[in-house]
Amino acid sequence: MISRRQFLGSLALAAAPLQLASAQGVAHLDKLWDVIIIGSGLAGLSAAVSAKENGAERVLVIEKTPLLGGHSKFSSGSFCACLPTNVDAQGRKDSPELMGEEIFEGGGRIGNIELIRTLAEQSRSAYEWLASMGVRWSGPFIPVGAVYPRGFHAQAPLPGFDYVLKVNRTARELGVTFLFSHRVLDLLTDSKTGRVNGVVIRGEVGQLKYLLGKSVIIATGGYTEDKALRQKYDPRLSPSLTSTANPYGRGLDTATGDGLKMAVAIGADTFDLEHIQTLFYLGGRLLDYVGGDIYLDPNGKRFVNEGETLKEISDTVLTLGLPEIWVLTDSKSHKGPNFENRVKNGIVNKCASLEEVAAVMHCPVSNLGDTVMAYNFDAASGKDSQFHKTTVLQQINLPPYFVGKEKLAVHYCCGGLKCDAKARVLDIYEEPIGGLYVAGEASGGIHGKNRMGGCSLVECVVFGRIAGKEAAKLSS
Secondary structure, three states: OHHHHHHHHHHHHHHHHHHHHHHOOOOOEOOEEEEEEEEEOOOHHHHHHHHHEEEEEOOOEEEOOOOOOHHHHOOOOOOOOOOOEEEEOOOOOOOOOHHHHHHHHOOOOOOHHHHHHHHHHHHHHHHHHHHHHHEEEEEEEEOOOOOOEEEEEEEOEEEEEEHHHHHHHHHHHHHEEEEOOEEEEEEOOOOOOOEEEEEEOOOOOOOOOEEOOOEEEEOOOOOOOHHHHHHOOOOOOOOOEOOEEEEEOOOOOOOOHHHHHHHOOOOOOOEOOOOOOEEOOOOOOOOOOOOOOOOEEOOOOEEOOOOOHHHHHHHHHHHOOOOOOOEEEEEOOOOOOOOOHHHOOEEEEEOOOOHHHHHHHHHHHHHHHHHHHHHHHHHHHHHOOOOOOOOOOOOOOOOEEEEEOOEEEEEEEEEEEEEEEOEEEEEOOOEEOOOOOEEEEHOOOOOOOOOOOOHHHHHHHHHHHHHHHHHHHHHH
């Protein structure tokens, strides 16, 4: 585990603007807010609505960009929920205990049991909460990187964006205030008690503002775009690796660990910052479930069990040094969002035969033919003799075929600020920092070494709601 001292040592440059902000004179003093939330992704929006639902009157969401939604709006939408109707192929009915066990095991048995239990037990409530706002669910299915069919997603072209829009609409109806294009530079604390009582922000024209609040919720996401920070924790993650929020390197990923750095600067502890998740994100994979496609190396051969966890697949790619891979499926599989656009834009190639697929991949036809033949033989028997994949739903034998290129991108920070089940940020002595809460990817403790597929967005909602509820208690 990366210690707080090591983390502080890596922030020499990042700390400078915080010190500068604190040294400036007071430019503006606003009225007192009940709850200030930093970040407008699904975690921040959930916290805002929850705070309002639990009695807070003056709730402010601060977003450093002009756009709502953070990383959440880009998500494919997989949302794990433990429902009594869930059952797997072996006839096992779902339960919070089963879901919690799988999260704990998938994370290498190092996650915080209390946080995991809270997530599993409240996942159904989070599912129903979003449904009450108009989200129409589809599922269940086994999300990529998961092992049990408890995944759902919105029946919308962009599921992640749909969640953001639905919760945002509710927030607006409840009277939540939003402030865009303002960056939070620092947390204000009481000089005697250390309690957090506001934030320092900078607007578009550079003016500093000091906003006072009875509580602050950090929902700033991870640090996938801070390339120096992430490489410090995992040297394999070279600066050339883009993030899934900016896969082609031509856009903007705003996840720079702002909340993490600010909280550590006032004494917050961290948990498992070295565990950073990577996955394929060039758009070549069309499915959001396991069992209908295969992963191929540049020579047209399978190299991994496609049903393994995201971490295991990524580790295999990094170990083999594969600069890129290909993903192959056929016309029988159920395609995910943006299927037609990906084909139209050339991200995925539609091929009438395996010979055409081989030509697109620039690999020997014999290699590809042998690979697909062997896989289809195994699929007919329901047993993967090469890599022992347990979820084999179909043969890949019905043209047209669809093949797309994939490359690893930095996706998710499993570690973050240490917190308890009430979403309170903890200091290095395991004591809550008064008035400071955290939700979403900015927190650490649930996922351990690897986040199970479908557990990010549900975490945003579950702990966003908890943070909002707990923060609202301080408003009375």
